Amino acid sequence: GAVVSQHPSRVICKSGTSVKIECRSLDFQATTMFWYRQFPKKSLMLMATSNEGSKATYEQGVEKDKFLINHASLTLSTLTVTSAHPEDSSFYICSARDFQDSSYNEQFFGPGTRLTVL
Amino acid sequence: AQTVTQSQPEMSVQEAETVTLSCTYDTSESDYYLFWYKQPPSRQMILVIRQEAYKQQNATENRFSVNFQKAAKSFSLKISDSQLGDAAMYFCAYRGSGYALNFGKGTSLLVTP
Numbered sequence: 001g002a003v004v005s006q007h008p009s010r011v012i013c014k015s016g017t018s019v020k021i022e023c024r025s026l027d028f029q030a031t032t033m034f035w036y037r038q039f040p041k042k043s044l045m046l047m048a049t050s051n052e053g054s055k056a057t058y059e060q061g062v063e064k065d066k067f068l069i070n071h072a073s074l075t076l077s078t079l080t081v082t083s084a085h086p087e088d089s090s091f092y093i094c095s096a097r098d099f100q101d102s103s104y105n106e107q108f109f110g111p112g113t114r115l116t117v118l
Numbered sequence: 119a120q121t122v123t124q125s126q127p128e129m130s131v132q133e134a135e136t137v138t139l140s141c142t143y144d145t146s147e148s149d150y151y152l153f154w155y156k157q158p159p160s161r162q163m164i165l166v167i168r169q170e171a172y173k174q175q176n177a178t179e180n181r182f183s184v185n186f187q188k189a190a191k192s193f194s195l196k197i198s199d200s201q202l203g204d205a206a207m208y209f210c211a212y213r214g215s216g217y218a219l220n221f222g223k224g225t226s227l228l229v230t231p
Contacts, residue, residue: 034218038161043209043221091161097217107219109163 002028004096006110013084014118021079021113023094029074030096034107035067038091050077074099084117091115120145122212124222131200132230138185139195139225141210151213152186152193157224158206166208169193197227205229 003026013019023033031052036044048058048069056069066088068080077096081088091114095107121144131137143152154166169177169186177184181198197204210222 032217041226043223044163044219046218046220049216049218093161093163095163095219106165106168107217112161 002108004108004110010114012116018082023077025096029099031099032097033077034095036093122222126225128226130228141193147214153211154195155209156206
């Protein structure tokens with residue numbers, strides 16, 4: 001099956017610093033990637049949709065200047081949490097849709113990144 | 119906006135028994151997809167089963183099957199012969215004309231020996 005990786009799996013940073021999370025599709029090309037946020041024992045909330053070569057589309061209430069998303073290639077999307085604060089601590093999950101899959105409609109999920117801001 | 123409702127925060131089932139997790143959704147779209155995802159303690163999202171709205175036949179994957187009632191906008195998941203490894207959070211998800219998934223709040227399934 002298709003594999004999506006995320007790096008790092010865990011990160012701890014100081015308040016005010018920026019953190020970059022990478023999402024890679026390892027064995028397929030992904031024109032579209034999605035970034036979700038999950039609080040403990042809660043559901044996944046869509047933050048933004050990332051399209052290769054264009055600006056990301058953010059969901060209502062998500063600060064685009066705080067959560068910078070770049071999708072520079074068909075296999076890599078990055079999420080940068082800028083000037084992180086403790087309330088940004090969460091579990092961030094990416095998913096990717098196979099470029100060549102027009103009917104299967106499955107998204108492949110990365111293993112997630114746990115961000116802790118001290 | 120589409121909403122997905124899972125009304126059972128927690129469910130419990132004995133090993134080898136059958137359990138049904140409920141999900142309802144609200145949409146005005148006619149073409150969409152519904153999914154059940156499993157999230158074990160590792161937090162890796164695993165696709166359990168999917169259903170295309172245009173298909174009347176309920177999807178089945180081994181011990182997992184769905185009861186899709188399009189008119190009632192209901193999409194329940196039945197797990198037969200439950201196993202200890204089935205213990206996890208289960209999320210119902212909707213995918214409409216966009217490709218992003220809209221998740222329900224989840225049901226925590228406990229499997230007892």
